[in-house]
Every structure is written in structure tokens, then in C-alpha cells.
Amino acid sequence: MTLGKLKSTLLISGLLTTSVLLTACETTGSRLVYVSALPELKAYNEAFVLELADWLEQQPEGFAPAEFAKDHMVLREQIRGSKAVIEKDGERG
Numbered sequence: 001m002t003l004g005k006l007k008s009t010l011l012i013s014g015l016l017t018t019s020v021l022l023t024a025c026e027t028t029g030s031r032l033v034y035v036s037a038l039p040e041l042k043a044y045n046e047a048f049v050l051e052l053a054d055w056l057e058q059q060p061e062g063f064a065p066a067e068f069a070k071d072h073m074v075l076r077e078q079i080r081g082s083k084a085v086i087e088k089d090g091e092r093g
Helices: 003-023 026-037 046-058 062-090
Strands: none
Touching: 046 062
16 A cells, blocks of 8 residues: 555545544534533623623723623623524524
């Protein structure tokens, strides 16, 4: 067997193995793992959110607690988005 054929054989074997392994990833059961891994989000009332927004506007750029709060807000939005995608997939599947 030449070096070229050996490379081709290894590449095809690798692709087939990867395909078989990834096929097992798309199951209804695996979606349940993702749902349970997403944390529940505490609901804040509107007055609290408005007070936080006012406080954030008053803080200097790079102020650590304000940056932390902003990062936290981004994470909350990402969790909401992930939950919406999972719920949508659950309705289709």
C-alpha cells in the first residue's frame, strides 16, 4: 500500500468513526440533559431592574462590580435564548 492510499484509508476510517459517534449525540434523551443543566433564573421586579440600570449608568467605565453585573445580565439572556431553542426543538421532536 502506498503512502497516499494509507492516508486516504485513514482519513475515510476517521470520518466514518466520527460519523458513527456523532450520530449517537442526536437523541431526544440528550436534550433532557441540556434542559436540566440550565439554571433557573430568579425573577426580578421592574423597580429592582430600573434601580440597577440607574446604578450601572452612574458607575465609571471598568468598575468591577458594574462589569460583573453587566456580564451577569448577558449570561441571563444567553440562558433564556438556550431555553427557547431547546423548547422549540422539543416541540418539533
